[in-house]
Amino acid sequence: MSAGRYPIFFGMPGRWRLIAKLMLWLLALFVTLIPVLGGIQTWLSYQREADSQKRTLAAVAEAFKRPLAGAVWNEDTEGIKGQLKSIVRFPGVARARLRADLGGGAENPVFDTGAPPVGGFT
DSSP states (O other): OOOTTOGGGTTOOHHHHHHHHHHHHHHHHHHHHHHHHHHHHHHHHHHHHHHHHHHHHHHHHHHHHHHHHHHHHTTOHHHHHHHHHHHHTSTTOOEEEEEOOOOTTOOOOEEEEESOOSTTOO
């Protein structure tokens, strides 16, 4: 009986040799599939969390739109700052910024609160 391609199977009867080969193929398949499936699961979890953050941010923006618009309309700077500080208290919100677009080259007042941007991201 020759060792053939798989010397580890030398001396095994034909049936057990086939079972051993199948077990090795299954082991190789699992070793390959586990990281791939883990990566897919991680990516899907990331997508769910990103969607959740977007929905939360949209809800926060909608909830504060009217009170903030009223404070801007009345030129209530303390009210604007208070609204922005309230926005920053929500989970996942690190910074709130309101910039007025006055047009005509006029100065644009900026109201800003929260953590400074990290790594240039705002």
